[in-house]
């Protein structure tokens with residue numbers, strides 16, 4: 426795969442930055458694509474820009490503001506609070522079909538630039554009710570994209586079966602532990618690195634990091 430070109434769906438967060446490093450190891454040329462859908466925090470776009478610039482990676486930002494017209498939710502509307510979902514209920518950060526749309530647009534871009542590999546940080550392990558993060562959905566979409574453009578895409582999901590601690594381990598193995606820890610944005614309140622420490626995204630990230638640091642000490 427070394428000679429091939431890959432598109433990485435990139436948000437500037439922990440998961441997609443780990444995927445970016447993973448792709449840089451696997452492929453000759455890596456292009457990052459970030460979707461601008463009027464995220465609550467413009468910091469997310471800035472963070473993605475800074476990371477790709479520092480790594481010398483070509484970066485496309487695609488305007489997906491129409492998403493906000495379709496599905497107002499806590500990530501795009503300031504007046505909807507971020508909260509974890511109750512039992513059996515989706516979290517307020519849910520945008521129905523978001524990965525379907527993002528990966529389809531990534532597919533069109535990949536086709537345009539002659540890349541057959543698409544890398545995404547979706548993960549079924551921490552499945553919090555997002556149906557288009559499931560492995561079965563990704564496999565189905567892969568077939569659909571191939572048929573739609575008569576093209577042989579390969580969608581890669583390096584994080585699909587990893588928990589948060591294992592994602593930190595992968596970053597470490599890729600020599601990117603400090604980079605991911607210090608330069609990525611996961612926090613819903615728009616604070617880079619360790620974040621605000623209070624929001625659900627920060628809590629999840631910190632828990633994974635602590636679990637991994639325990640394992641690392643034991644090694």
Ligand SMILES: [Zn+2]
Nearest residue numbers: 612621624627
């Ligand atoms: Zn936070």
